[in-house]
Amino acid sequence: MNQEVFAGIIMCLIGICLLIVSPYKIWSITDKWKTIGGKGPSKSFIITTRVLGFIFAVAGGYLLIFGL
Numbered sequence: 001m002n003q004e005v006f007a008g009i010i011m012c013l014i015g016i017c018l019l020i021v022s023p024y025k026i027w028s029i030t031d032k033w034k035t036i037g038g039k040g041p042s043k044s045f046i047i048t049t050r051v052l053g054f055i056f057a058v059a060g061g062y063l064l065i066f067g068l
Helices: 002-022 023-030 042-067
Strands: none
Touching: 002 042, 023 042
C-alpha cells in the first residue's frame, strides 16, 4: 500500500468524522474546559469544523484517486 493511499484513507476518515459528529460534541471534548460556564461553541467554531471536515474529505479523496 502506497503512503498516499494510507494518508488518503486517514484524511477521509478524519473529514467524515468532522462532518458527521455534532460540532457541540467535538467542542465539549476539545474546548469546553477552556471556558467559564461552557455555554456552547461559537458560530465560527461550527463553521470552521464543517469547512475543515469538507477539506479533509476532499483532500483524502484526491489522494485515494490519484495516489493509486
